Amino acid sequence: MPLKIPEYIQTIAPYVPGKPIEELEREYGITDSIKLASNENPLGPPPAAMAALGQAFLKLHRYPDGAAFELTQRLARHLKVAPEQIVLGNGSDDLLGMLARVLLQPGDEVLVPDPSFLMYTIVAQSAGAVPIKVPLKATHIDLEKVAAAVGPRTRLIFICNPNNPTGSAVRRKDLEDFLAGLPAHVAVVLDEAYFEFVRDEECVSGIVLLASHANVVTLRTFSKAYGLAGLRVGYGIMPGYLAELLHRVRMPFNVNTLAQVAATAALDDTDFLGRTLATVHQGLDFLYAELTRRGLRYFPTQANFFLVDVGRQAADVFDALLRYGVIVRSMGAYGYPNFIRVSVGMPEENRRFLQALDKVLSAEL
Numbered sequence: 001m002p003l004k005i006p007e008y009i010q011t012i013a014p015y016v017p018g019k020p021i022e023e024l025e026r027e028y029g030i031t032d033s034i035k036l037a038s039n040e041n042p043l044g045p046p047p048a049a050m051a052a053l054g055q056a057f058l059k060l061h062r063y064p065d066g067a068a069f070e071l072t073q074r075l076a077r078h079l080k081v082a083p084e085q086i087v088l089g090n091g092s093d094d095l096l097g098m099l100a101r102v103l104l105q106p107g108d109e110v111l112v113p114d115p116s117f118l119m120y121t122i123v124a125q126s127a128g129a130v131p132i133k134v135p136l137k138a139t140h141i142d143l144e145k146v147a148a149a150v151g152p153r154t155r156l157i158f159i160c161n162p163n164n165p166t167g168s169a170v171r172r173k174d175l176e177d178f179l180a181g182l183p184a185h186v187a188v189v190l191d192e193a194y195f196e197f198v199r200d201e202e203c204v205s206g207i208v209l210l211a212s213h214a215n216v217v218t219l220r221t222f223s224k225a226y227g228l229a230g231l232r233v234g235y236g237i238m239p240g241y242l243a244e245l246l247h248r249v250r251m252p253f254n255v256n257t258l259a260q261v262a263a264t265a266a267l268d269d270t271d272f273l274g275r276t277l278a279t280v281h282q283g284l285d286f287l288y289a290e291l292t293r294r295g296l297r298y299f300p301t302q303a304n305f306f307l308v309d310v311g312r313q314a315a316d317v318f319d320a321l322l323r324y325g326v327i328v329r330s331m332g333a334y335g336y337p338n339f340i341r342v343s344v345g346m347p348e349e350n351r352r353f354l355q356a357l358d359k360v361l362s363a364e365l
């Protein structure tokens with residue numbers, strides 16, 4: 001390598017996204033495949049967002065509103081927080097990067113439950129910080145072990161709630177006890193990308209804890225329950241002093257015009273959100289029942305995806321499912337060599353997944 005690249009950048013393991021449908025169909029020469037791999041909204045985009053986009057096309061020769069005024073105001077009303085406590089991102093991934101730039105220096109330590117969303121390690125390493133993995137307790141983030149791992153160099157802790165890929169959620173009492181025991185120099189990022197799907201009433205959003213904690217950041221996204229993954233809109237809710245610093249490091253037009261318009265309209269499409277949650281929850285209950293009937297183990301989830309134990313190398317099952325036009329995620333890279341992660345789809349997609357799985361598991365791989 002002709003350039004001198006820091007060791008901490010060279011050792012970053014690339015993020016591998018879910019396989020796109022187009023790529024599968026190109027490679028296998030098939031059509032009509034389904035993707036249950038990236039926890040997207042199976043219903044499609046919200047109708048209100050699509051209707052609002054028409055007018056926005058006429059503005060595409062202009063730069064977006066860098067402050068995203070409309071969307072920020074609308075979100076502030078929706079979340080009952082001040083607009084100054086909100087920072088928007090090009091997906092919540094963008095917020096992860098901004099937080100790393102604001103909070104971390106080389107040599108700092110970042111606590112990352114393991115397995116969890118792989119981007120936490122990547123953004124920590126990008127800033128020269130040292131990610132410290134804290135193993136889960138079975139499928140749950142072990143908050144006691146995370147607290148015990150805090151040291152003088154710890155600057156940031158990522159808590160994915162519900163956790164990707166296990167689907168477990170942290171309960172209010174445990175979260176409050178954990179936050180109360182932390183030293184003031186440690187920031188906590190609660191990644192709530194899937195929070196809208198949570199059915200456990202004992203769970204609480206970090207947004208509720210904002211007023212009482214100066215070190216807590218909550219991340220949300222329009223990519224999952226709001227059906228706008230392709231437009232890339234996420235947001236962080238945080239104390240005003242921190243939001244002000246994130247604004248300084250974010251790119252000036254990080255949320256594009258179409259994304260701002262669609263996300264603002266999506267917040268008003270309560271019918272779509274309701275249909276989304278009903279589809280996911282009914283789909284989950286159906287899949288749980290069908291997998292139980294087949295004697296297959298799974299981890300119950302608070303999100304719109306869950307882990308299924310396929311009892312053999314998941315990478316082989318993943319490959320075999322591709323041949324039937326079904327894309328899931330193999331969990332080898334997350335430390336679950338026998339598990340696949342399946343996003344809940346439309347009823348016919350869930351049935352197709354089960355049919356393909358039956359064929360794959362009854363064949364010799």
Ligand SMILES: Cc1ncc(COP(=O)(O)O)c(C=O)c1O
Pocket residue numbers: 038039090091092093094117160164191193220221222223229232233234
């Ligand atoms: C836990 C978690 N956080 C953040 C993201 C990123 O979402 P976005 O599309 O908002 O960047 C994902 C996407 O899969 C995720 O699973």
